[in-house]
Amino acid sequence: MRPYDLDHLHKAVEAAARARQHGNHPFGAVLADAQGNLILEAENTVNTTRDITGHAETNLIRTASAAYSAEVLQECTLYASTEPCAMCSGAIFWSGVARVVYALSEKGLLELAVHGAGSNFLNLPCRQVFACGGRMVEVLGPLLETEARQVHLGFWASTD
Numbered sequence: 001m002r003p004y005d006l007d008h009l010h011k012a013v014e015a016a017a018r019a020r021q022h023g024n025h026p027f028g029a030v031l032a033d034a035q036g037n038l039i040l041e042a043e044n045t046v047n048t049t050r051d052i053t054g055h056a057e058t059n060l061i062r063t064a065s066a067a068y069s070a071e072v073l074q075e076c077t078l079y080a081s082t083e084p085c086a087m088c089s090g091a092i093f094w095s096g097v098a099r100v101v102y103a104l105s106e107k108g109l110l111e112l113a114v115h116g117a118g119s120n121f122l123n124l125p126c127r128q129v130f131a132c133g134g135r136m137v138e139v140l141g142p143l144l145e146t147e148a149r150q151v152h153l154g155f156w157a158s159t160d
Contacts, residue, residue, distance in 0.1 A: 001140065004036040008079040009103050009144055011038065012056075016081035016151045019043035019056065026151040027082055029056040031064055031097075034075035040064055056080065057088035061095045070096045077101060081148050082109050083141060086122050089129035093137060100126060102141035103148035112149065113156040 008030055015028025027044040042060035046052060057080055064073060077099040078084075078092055083106040092100060106125050113121070130137040142148075 002036060002077075004032070005077075005079075005101050005140065006143065008032050008036075008038060008077070009081075009101055010147070011041065012079040012081040013103055013144065013148050013151060015041050015043050015056065016148070019045070020151055020155060023047050024054075026155055027056040027080070029060045029078060029080045031060055032077045032079065033072065036077075039076075040067070053087065055085065055088050057084045058091045061088075061091040061097070064097075065095050073097050081151065082106070084126045086124040086126075086129050089124075089126040092126075093130060093133050093135075097137070099138040100130075100140070101143065102126075102139075103144040104152070105142035105145065108142065108145055108149060109152065112152045 011030045012028045015030060016026045019028055020026040024044045024047045030041040031039050033039050040060055040063055042056050044056045045054035045059060073096045076097050078097050080102040082104040083102045084092060084100060110121060127139050
């Protein structure tokens, strides 16, 4: 673990809280450069943009890949309030970002968000997605699960 990892992870959770305040699903992500400087942050925008691909990590990667070279992204760490889903993991992989740190595990999210048969989810941990790729993506998490769960409490029951 790097000295600034937890600070940046707190920022991702704060972005998730803002996403919820803005009427979206409670997910947030931030990007730090090789020196640990925060360079971007993003929120989930699925509801406000009516775009099912508007996950925080995907929004972040879209912005990052437009703003930074592949060489810069290869040195970056993406911090996510919740373990990246399969779609976001694919975007992270294709961007070249080499490291992911997340707060709440997919399992922890599913305990909060999935309510029986017919629930819409894809249970595929990011480590499995990255393991299928041709390059290594370092993954650290879950960390700060108790804090990260707080932004989800009461949300999923009201949106199912």
